[in-house]
Amino acid sequence: MQLPRLVTLLAVLGLSTLAQAAPTHYPLTLQNCGMPLTFQHAPDSAVTIGQAGTEMFYALGLGDRLVGTSLWFNDVLAQYKVQNDKVERLADNDPSFEAVIGKRPQLVAVQLEWMVGPQGVVGTREQFHELNIPTYLMPSDCEGKDNLVGADGTRLEPFRIDSIYNSISQLAEIFDVQARGERLNSELKARLAKAAATVKGKDLKDTSALFWFSSADLDIDPYVAGRKGIPDYMLQTLGVRNVVQSDEEWPTVGWETIAKANPTFLVIARMDRRRFPADDYQKKLEFLRSDPVTRNMDAVRHNRIVILDAHAMQASTRLFSGMETLASAINGFDLAP
Known part of the structure; x- marks a missing residue:
């Protein structure tokens, strides 16, 4: 197949995926790490505690919703630098509770439960929810894991890669960008398969x-x-x-x-x-x-x-x-x- 025709076909398939993705129906309620979260509409603003959530937001094209970010291990990827430059870095490591709520977010996305959890160094989920700020914890850090044992928690079950795909799908649903979530997950699954084949x-x-x-x-x-x-x-x-x-x-x-x-x-x-x-x-x-x-x-x-x-x-x-x-x-x- 000639390159122009291939590009056209891929574009059509991409548009088809966008057209087929069902919109989010609000109010949306989902279970997150043992706690129900309800959204009356897509959050207008969010703060991330953890680089994983931050780069998921960027990959989903949601950088304009972020009003604060924190807990970084590596510099942001080059393709996200423009988005990241517009987001305030609240802290390189753990931010204060006051710094997070001071941004008045409608969602706080958390990578690690020891940041926001029963013994969270930033705060507990209840502290945020009392202020009507929902907290979304990455399932990868709460499913099949006891975070009260060991410095960084103890795995009760092996990590499942589906927990990452689930985070992407749920964040995409919360913000009504399901097509982007489906596309991102498909790309990641293909890359994983290719790496294993190497x-x-x-x-x-x-x-x-x-x-x-x-x-x-x-x-x-x-x-x-x-x-x-x-x-x-x-x-x-x-x-x-x-x-x-x-x-x-x-x-x-x-x-x-x-x-x-x-x-x-x-x-x-x-x-x-x-x-x-x-x-x-x-x-x-x-x-x-x-x-x-x-x-x-x-x-x-x-x-x-x-x-x-x-x-x-x-x-x-x-x-x-x-x-x-x-x-x-x-x-x-x-x-x-």
Whole structure:
């Protein structure tokens, strides 16, 4: 098929999808993390606590509804910079309750329950709802998870990728942009399938890995990805074993224990925040190559280290680019014994 005809066909199919998407019928009531939320109309304004929700808003074309954002790990993607420049950054990390309600949002979208929840550092859902401000929690952080156990919560069930698609669909329904949500989910599913296909046929049965997020200090145990969480899902999807067996989201594990497990490769987080010394991935690399315990690990000696955006290790739209980066890196590794 000639290119002009193909472009025309894709445009027609896109318009068809837009035409078929059913509009939201208000009042809309939906269940969110054990709590009913009712909307009489699409919110005119919103605040996000968490980069995942912020970039979902941008991907859905809802940047004009955002009046405040907070809790960032990486700089915004280039394609969202124009939208993001118009939104006030309330805090790089956790904002105050007063800063959030001061924007008078008609919705607060929250990535992590430890920010807004029973022991939320920003506040509880009830505090917001008493002011008639609904809070939408990302299902990925409340479904099959106990956030009262462990520093970052404990997974009772393995993370499900459908929780991301569900967030996109529900936000699209709340704001009456269902066609955009359907299109975004279709694109993400296709990217995930393509990433998995990248390593298909590669013998990975004896391959293992470790995700290192950060460390409160470089000379103490690091925060690494536990079993059942988002990084574990990424590894399982690609056929790789996680050497960490804890069900905590991001447990601390000693380097001696990690070295004994001797993972085939390491994935280390790159982030633009500087909350801890090891937020700087260059310092992670320096530590791995100089520490007497870590420098003798196979992954370090053979330079099997993958640099991945921290945000790609979370339940966000960046998880899919993270899968692409990870699959490409694995495919390029020489895993011969």
